[in-house]
Amino acid sequence: MNTVSKGPEFVVSRAEGAWLWDENGDRYLDGTASLWYCNVGHGRAEIADAVHKQITTLDAYTVYGDFANGPALELSARLASHAPVADPRVILTCGGGESIETASKLARRYWAALGSPAKTHLISRTGGYHGLHGFGTSMGMDRFRAGFGPLIEQTSVVPHDSVEALEQEIQRVGPENVAAFFAEPVIGAGGVYAPEPDYFARVAELCRGYGVLFIVDSVICAFGRMGDWFGVERFGVSPDMIVFAKGVTSGYLPLGGVITSGEIADPFWNHPGNPFIHGTTYAGHPTCCAAALANLDILEREDLFTASLEVEAHLDVSLRTLSDHPLVREVRSGVGVMAAVELTEKALMEHGITTDEVFQEARARGVVLRAIPTSLLMSPPLIVSWQQIDHMTSTLRSALDAVAARHL
Ligand code: PMP
Numbered sequence: 001m002n003t004v005s006k007g008p009e010f011v012v013s014r015a016e017g018a019w020l021w022d023e024n025g026d027r028y029l030d031g032t033a034s035l036w037y038c039n040v041g042h043g044r045a046e047i048a049d050a051v052h053k054q055i056t057t058l059d060a061y062t063v064y065g066d067f068a069n070g071p072a073l074e075l076s077a078r079l080a081s082h083a084p085v086a087d088p089r090v091i092l093t094c095g096g097g098e099s100i101e102t103a104s105k106l107a108r109r110y111w112a113a114l115g116s117p118a119k120t121h122l123i124s125r126t127g128g129y130h131g132l133h134g135f136g137t138s139m140g141m142d143r144f145r146a147g148f149g150p151l152i153e154q155t156s157v158v159p160h161d162s163v164e165a166l167e168q169e170i171q172r173v174g175p176e177n178v179a180a181f182f183a184e185p186v187i188g189a190g191g192v193y194a195p196e197p198d199y200f201a202r203v204a205e206l207c208r209g210y211g212v213l214f215i216v217d218s219v220i221c222a223f224g225r226m227g228d229w230f231g232v233e234r235f236g237v238s239p240d241m242i243v244f245a246k247g248v249t250s251g252y253l254p255l256g257g258v259i260t261s262g263e264i265a266d267p268f269w270n271h272p273g274n275p276f277i278h279g280t281t282y283a284g285h286p287t288c289c290a291a292a293l294a295n296l297d298i299l300e301r302e303d304l305f306t307a308s309l310e311v312e313a314h315l316d317v318s319l320r321t322l323s324d325h326p327l328v329r330e331v332r333s334g335v336g337v338m339a340a341v342e343l344t345e346k347a348l349m350e351h352g353i354t355t356d357e358v359f360q361e362a363r364a365r366g367v368v369l370r371a372i373p374t375s376l377l378m379s380p381p382l383i384v385s386w387q388q389i390d391h392m393t394s395t396l397r398s399a400l401d402a403v404a405a406r407h408l
Contacts, residue, residue: 010363015042018384020368029367031392033381036188036220036338037246040298041383047252047294054290063092063284071289078296079248079259082229084238087262092255092284096219096245097131099256100182102278103241104135106260107180107213109276113267121173122152123212124182125160127190130217139182141190143373160193163202170210180213180240185231186336188220191375194335200235213240213264219256223247224299224382226336227309230259240264250295255288308382311337311389315378318386318393326408327353327400332375337382340375341396348374351407361399367392 011023018041020030033039040047054071061069076090091106093099104122111119124130124139131137137145138152145151156173158165160183170178183203187193207214216239221231223244228234230242241264245256268276282288299305316334319341323331327347333339347353359371369392370377378392 017041017043018381018388027366028363029380029388029392029395031362031368031378031380032370033379034251035246035370036225036379037251039224039247039382040250040295040302040304041381044250044252044294044298046298047250047291050290050294051253051287054287058286060282060285060287062281064279069284069286069289071286071293072284075289075292075296078293079244079257083242083259084230084233085240085242085259085261086238088259089262089265090257090259092257092289093245094254094280094282094285094288095131095256096217096243097133097136098280099219099243099245099258100130100136100139100217101133103182103215103243103258103260104139104180105278106241106258106264106276107215109278110213110264110267111179113274116176118177119179119211121154121156121178122180122182123166123169123173123178124155124157125184125187126157127160127187127193128157128182128184128217129187129189130182130184131219160187160190161196161199163199163206166203167206167210170206170212175210175212178210178212180215181207182215182217184217184219185221185226185235186338188338188379189372189377191342191372192332192338192340192377194332195235197235200232200237204237204239207240215239215241215243217243219243219245220247220338220379221336223250223296224304224308225338225379227305227312229305231336248295249288249291252295253285253288253291255285255292302383304382308337311380311382311384314386315339315380315389318389319378319396321393322397322400325397325400327358327404337384338377338379340372340377342375347404347407353403353407357403357406358396358399361402362395365395365398367395367399369396 013023014021080088130139138155158169218231242259249255319333329344330342355371
């Protein structure tokens, strides 16, 4: 409301590959794959065809009770076959936030079913973003929590880079009260912070030792953005649950889900007295699942997993050339097709420069980036070319120059 009340909206009317066009026909590079999700690029007729075929065969039908449909079953089996989770089971939802609700409730319900109903506390990381539903807001950043009154109180955050701090927090709360630890492989919306190479292996071991479920939020990192299926393979860990959304359909239709280990599902499996009561109307929507299957076909056939590792490397080399810019404090890139360019404290505090100004200058020059309070974020489609990446970098430099000229 604050943004659109200020002036005319930026109306996007068409998109193809890594390009988009506004209503005046002006072209822009999609430096963010919309909101981190368009992994295979825009305008894929193959996904449109799959959607058309599905919607004219079976548009939608509930998966309540024992109801199922072909695309939901096929998608679940396919995701399970690639998931680094022991004896995987799949729960489908309509997006990321809904999947975080599902994982949070399942974690608490699991411990209750095992006779430990006090294990309700959820630990997340500073800068972590887990959507804006109830549990996600409660686990999220302070600036997203304010003004809503009491949220879920059994939550706390630990520094994103410290295994020791996580252990201290588990001890402070008491392992008998902690249900789960939530972490993004690379923190996305909070500013693109990659972990130390051994961070997750140590976290997984720690959580196992204390009887705390280890839940990975791969809403951004899955489906090629980290060069693999679920964004954790490069760290060699097998979480208790993986939350996904976005790239599973590249955003062509809304879909998300949770992949949980068999161990977590077992207390509810064929135990009528022990139900996991949870679900939503559009879960397992066959048309959304058909879009996902076509999207996964593209990812696999074009091997965008391998391609994305090359994009990751080039993005890193290209963006690091901005390190010498007087407004730039730090470039964070090199782990996944995602990056942040953080402005100096001096630029932000003394000169009153905002990242939104840089964002506006870049967009006026034909490149869409994302602004968070201290940084500009980038997460292009995985099919982006090296020329397009260099174009993004040089446009960001011109935008920074223009802002510097105005303020310094
Ligand atoms: N988790 C992460 C890591 C995300 O980046 C997001 C969305 N940006 C979400 C959860 C929430 O997903 P949604 O917006 O689909 O509810």
